[in-house]
Each structure stands twice: as structure tokens, then as C-alpha cells.
Amino acid sequence: MKISETITYAAAPHAVYAMLTDPEFQARKCVDAGALHHEAAVTPVADGARVVTKRDLPADGLPDFARSVIGSTLTITETYEWGGPTADGSRDGTMTVEVAGAPVAMRGVIRIIATGTGTQVAVDGDLKASIPLFGGKVEKAATPAVVSSIRSERRTGTAWLAERA
Numbered sequence: 001m002k003i004s005e006t007i008t009y010a011a012a013p014h015a016v017y018a019m020l021t022d023p024e025f026q027a028r029k030c031v032d033a034g035a036l037h038h039e040a041a042v043t044p045v046a047d048g049a050r051v052v053t054k055r056d057l058p059a060d061g062l063p064d065f066a067r068s069v070i071g072s073t074l075t076i077t078e079t080y081e082w083g084g085p086t087a088d089g090s091r092d093g094t095m096t097v098e099v100a101g102a103p104v105a106m107r108g109v110i111r112i113i114a115t116g117t118g119t120q121v122a123v124d125g126d127l128k129a130s131i132p133l134f135g136g137k138v139e140k141a142a143t144p145a146v147v148s149s150i151r152s153e154r155r156t157g158t159a160w161l162a163e164r165a
Contacts, residue, residue: 005151012119037056056074080095091111104130
């Protein structure tokens with residue numbers, strides 16, 4: 001299932017990138033999303049960075065059939081691989097979001113785009129559940145949680161940048 005979301009920030013691309021690659025921001029976004037437990041690590045690579053977060057979330061909002069596959073807690077690992085900046089500070093990266101213990105993952109691209117008045121972060125991914133007969137149903141059930149997570153990150157990011165302006 002395709003998922004595309006765009007987040008707009010009133011900050012320059014370098015400030016948004018600095019936020020997205022700050023371990024403290026990554027920890028805060030996990031907490032703000034309701035994580036029961038979380039870990040965040042940022043590793044510089046070439047002109048970019050590798051960002052990995054792992055969080056345990058309650059599976060309360062998922063339908064019963066999805067919880068029967070996943071359990072009462074979702075353990076989600078997000079991995080972002082950021083490339084180097086362009087002249088205007090824009091960047092491209094790849095992302096992988098995996099659910100431990102379940103054949104569910106989202107893979108895609110993420111972009112930091114200079115807009116002239118701020119920055120957009122564009123997320124374009126493909127959510128797949130490799131479960132015979134029920135894969136599409138699980139994807140449909142998981143999509144709102146993924147979109148909600150992206151929107152939660154937007155709220156956290158907006159507050160983070162405002163506190164540092």
C-alpha cells in the first residue's frame with residue numbers, strides 16, 4: 001500500500017536535517033508517539049547520516065486480527081540513510097520501517113526539500129504485509145498507524161524547531 005505524506009517546516013533545510021539527525025529529537029519523537037520504550041542512534045556516514053530508532057508501542061488501536069499476528073505490543077525499527085546536501089540544502093534518503101515478529105515493512109524514500117520559505121520533508125513509501133490471504137487487510141489496518149506516526153513527528157518537529165528559533 002502506497003503511503004505519501006509531506007511535512008512542512010518554517011525552517012531552513014540545514015536546520016531540519018540537524019533536527020532529524022539529533023538523537024535527542026529522535027528520542028523525543030518516540031516519547032511523543034507514546035512509546036513504552038525506545039532507543040535512538042545516529043551515525044555519521046560520508047556526507048550524511050544513518051538514523052535508527054527502535055520503539056515499543058501499544059497495539060491497542062489495531063483490529064483484533066492484526067493484534068493476533070503482532071501481539072499486544074508493536075516493536076518498530078525505523079532506519080533512515082541520508083545522503084549529502086545539494087547546493088540549497090535539500091537531501092535525499094532511504095527509509096525502512098519494520099515491525100518485529102511480523103512480516104510487515106515499509107520501504108521508501110524521504111526527501112528534505114528547500115521551498116524558499118522553509119522546508120518540506122516528503123515521505124513516499126510502500127507498506128507491505130507478506131501474509132498469505134490477509135496481507136492486504138493487514139496493510140489497510142496498519143496504514144492509519146503509519147500516517148499517524150508521521151503526523152506525530154510533524155507536531156514534535158514543529159515544536160522542536162520553535163523552541164530553538
